[in-house]
Amino acid sequence: MIAQTTRNNLRRILDGSHRQMFIGGEWVDALSGAVIESRNPANGALLATVPAGSQADIDRAVSAARVAFEGPWSRFKPYERQVLLLKIADLFERHWDELSLSDTLDMGMPIARTRAGKNRVLGMLRFYAGQATALHGETIANSLPGEIVSYTRREALGVVGAIIPWNAPTAASIWKIGPALATGCTIVLKPSEEAPLTPLLIAELMAEAGVPAGVVNIVTGTGSNAGAPLASHPDVDKIVFTGSTATGQSIIRASAGNLKRVSLELGGKSPVIVCEDADLERAVPTAAMAVFANSGQICIAGSRLFVARAIHDEFVERLGAFAKGLRLGDGIDPGTEIGPLISGRQRERVLHYLGEGPAEGATLVAGGGRPDRGDLAQGHYIEPTVFAGVTDTMTIAREEIFGPVIAAMPFDTIEEVIQRANATPYGLAAGIFTQNLSGAHRISNALKAGSVWVNTYHAIDPAVPFGGYKMSGYGREGGIEHLHEYLNTKGVFIRID
Ligand code: NAD
Numbered sequence: 001m002i003a004q005t006t007r008n009n010l011r012r013i014l015d016g017s018h019r020q021m022f023i024g025g026e027w028v029d030a031l032s033g034a035v036i037e038s039r040n041p042a043n044g045a046l047l048a049t050v051p052a053g054s055q056a057d058i059d060r061a062v063s064a065a066r067v068a069f070e071g072p073w074s075r076f077k078p079y080e081r082q083v084l085l086l087k088i089a090d091l092f093e094r095h096w097d098e099l100s101l102s103d104t105l106d107m108g109m110p111i112a113r114t115r116a117g118k119n120r121v122l123g124m125l126r127f128y129a130g131q132a133t134a135l136h137g138e139t140i141a142n143s144l145p146g147e148i149v150s151y152t153r154r155e156a157l158g159v160v161g162a163i164i165p166w167n168a169p170t171a172a173s174i175w176k177i178g179p180a181l182a183t184g185c186t187i188v189l190k191p192s193e194e195a196p197l198t199p200l201l202i203a204e205l206m207a208e209a210g211v212p213a214g215v216v217n218i219v220t221g222t223g224s225n226a227g228a229p230l231a232s233h234p235d236v237d238k239i240v241f242t243g244s245t246a247t248g249q250s251i252i253r254a255s256a257g258n259l260k261r262v263s264l265e266l267g268g269k270s271p272v273i274v275c276e277d278a279d280l281e282r283a284v285p286t287a288a289m290a291v292f293a294n295s296g297q298i299c300i301a302g303s304r305l306f307v308a309r310a311i312h313d314e315f316v317e318r319l320g321a322f323a324k325g326l327r328l329g330d331g332i333d334p335g336t337e338i339g340p341l342i343s344g345r346q347r348e349r350v351l352h353y354l355g356e357g358p359a360e361g362a363t364l365v366a367g368g369g370r371p372d373r374g375d376l377a378q379g380h381y382i383e384p385t386v387f388a389g390v391t392d393t394m395t396i397a398r399e400e401i402f403g404p405v406i407a408a409m410p411f412d413t414i415e416e417v418i419q420r421a422n423a424t425p426y427g428l429a430a431g432i433f434t435q436n437l438s439g440a441h442r443i444s445n446a447l448k449a450g451s452v453w454v455n456t457y458h459a460i461d462p463a464v465p466f467g468g469y470k471m472s473g474y475g476r477e478g479g480i481e482h483l484h485e486y487l488n489t490k491g492v493f494i495r496i497d
Pocket residue numbers: 163164165166167190191192193221222223224226227228229231242243244245247248250251265266267268298299300400402428472
C-alpha cells in the first residue's frame with residue numbers, strides 16, 4: 001500500500017487546494033488570475049486548481065530562462081551539471097512514491113505501472129548526467145592552403161520550450177528537462193492542462209536539488225493560451241513537443257517566425273505482426289498489453305494486429321479471453337490493471353470508434369463499451385476491446401484511437417504483411433512475434449518505424465534513440481542524437497602559420 005508519509009506529503013494535491021506554477025525560481029499565479037481545474041479521472045474528484053497561464057506568463061518565463069541562460073547557468077561546468085543531475089536523480093529515487101502516486105491520481109495510470117516506471121526515469125536522469133561531461137567537438141583535418149587548424153564546438157542552443165501531453169507526465173517531463181540540463185540549455189515546460197500536477201512536483205525537486213532560478217520553469221495552462229505563445233515566441237530557440245500530429249503541424253507553423261528548431265514526438269497507428277511460428281504464451285499477453293497498457297493512451301500502442309491466418313482464430317480467441325480477464329479499476333488500487341481514460345471527452349472519442357467498428361463490418365470479440373460495474377460509474381472507463389474481421393480500410397484500422405482497442409486482421413504472406421503494415425501515414429513503432437531469426441531481421445529492416453520490437457514490446461532505454469518516421473514526427477529522444485538536438489555546432493578555423 002501507499003506509505004502514510006507519502007499520503008501526507010500528497011495531501012496538498014489531493015484536497016482540491018490551489019497549486020502555483022514555477023517561474024524564475026518563484027511560485028506564482030497567472031498574471032490574469034485565471035485558474036484551471038485538475039480532476040481525478042477515476043472519480044471526478046477535484047485534486048487541485050492550477051494557474052491558467054497565457055502569453056504574459058510565457059513572456060516572463062522565457063525572459064527568466066533567457067536571463068539564466070546568459071547568466072549564472074552559463075558558468076556551470078559540465079561536471080557541475082552532471083553532479084546536479086545525479087542529485088536530482090537521487091531526489092527522484094527518494095520521492096518516487098509521491099511522483100508515481102501523483103501521476104496515478106492526475107491521469108489514472110495504475111499505480112503498479114507508475115511505480116514500475118521508476119528505473120526508466122532514474123535511468124534517463126543518470127544517462128543525461130553521464131553525457132554532460134561526454135559532449136565534445138572534433139578536430140577535423142582540412143585541405144585549405146597554408147596552416148589552418150579547424151575544429152568544432154558543441155554549444156548549448158539556448159532557451160528550450162517544451163510542450164507535453166498528459167499520458168506520462170513524469171517521463172515526458174524528464175525526457176525534455178534532462179537533456180536541457182545536461183547540455184546547459186534552460187527550459188520552459190508547459191504540461192498538459194489535463195495532467196499538470198506532477199510537473200509542479202518535479203519543479204519542487206529541481207529547486208531542492210539546487211537548480212538555479214530560471215533554468216527550469218513550469219507554466220501551466222491550455223494549449224491555445226499557453227502552448228501556442230510558447231511555440232511562436234521569438235526568444236525561444238527550440239521547441240520539443242510530444243502530442244498529436246495535428247498539434248505538431250500547428251507548432252511547425254508557429255515556429256516559423258524565428259526559425260526555431262523543432263523536434264516532434266507525435267501519434268501512431270503501430271502494427272504488431274504475429275507470425276505462424278510465434279510463441280503464443282508470450283505473444284498473446286504482450287500483444288494485448290501493447291495496446292491495453294495505460295488504457296491504450298500510449299503513442300506506441302500496437303493497435304493494428306496482423307496475425308498469420310493459420311493461427312488467427314486461436315490467437316484472437318486467446319486475446320479476447322485475456323482482455324476479458326483484465327481488472328479495471330481506480331489506479332490507486334495496486335491490483336488494478338486498467339485504469340480510466342483521462343477525461344469524459346476522451347472517453348466519448350473512444351466510444352465513437354467503438355461504434356464505427358461494427359458499423360463498418362468488424363466483429364466484436366471482447367469489451368466494446370463502458371463497464372457496467374457501479375463502482376466505476378464516476379470514472380472515464382472503457383473496457384479493453386478486441387475487434388476481429390477488420391480490414392485495412394476501416395476507420396478503426398486507420399485512425400489513432402488512443403484507447404484500449406485492438407483491430408485484428410489475418411495475413412497470408414510476409415511480403416503482404418510488410419506492405420500492409422507500412423501502409424499508414426504514421427511510423428512510430430512496430431512489433432513482431434516470431435522464432436525465426438532471419439524472418440525477424442527481414443521484417444524489422446523492412447518496417448518504416450522508429451522503434452521495432454521483436455518478441456517484446458514497449459522496450460525503451462535512455463541510451464537508445466526513440467522517435468518517429470513519417471507523420472509520427474522527427475527528432476529523437478534518448479541516445480546521443482537526443483543531446484545533439486539541444487546543441488549548436490560551430491566550426492572554428494585558426495590560422496597558425
Ligand atoms: P495534444 O496535441 O492535444 O496536446 C499535447 C500538448 O500540446 C498539450 O500540452 C496541449 O496543451 C498542447 N497544445 C494543444 N494545442 C496546442 C497549440 N495549438 N500550440 C501549442 N501547444 C498546444 O495531444 P494529447 O491529446 O495531450 O496527447 C495525445 C497525443 O499525443 C496522441 O496523438 C499521442 O499519440 C501523442 N503522444 C505521442 C508520444 C510520442 O512520444 N510520440 C507520446 C505521448 C503522446
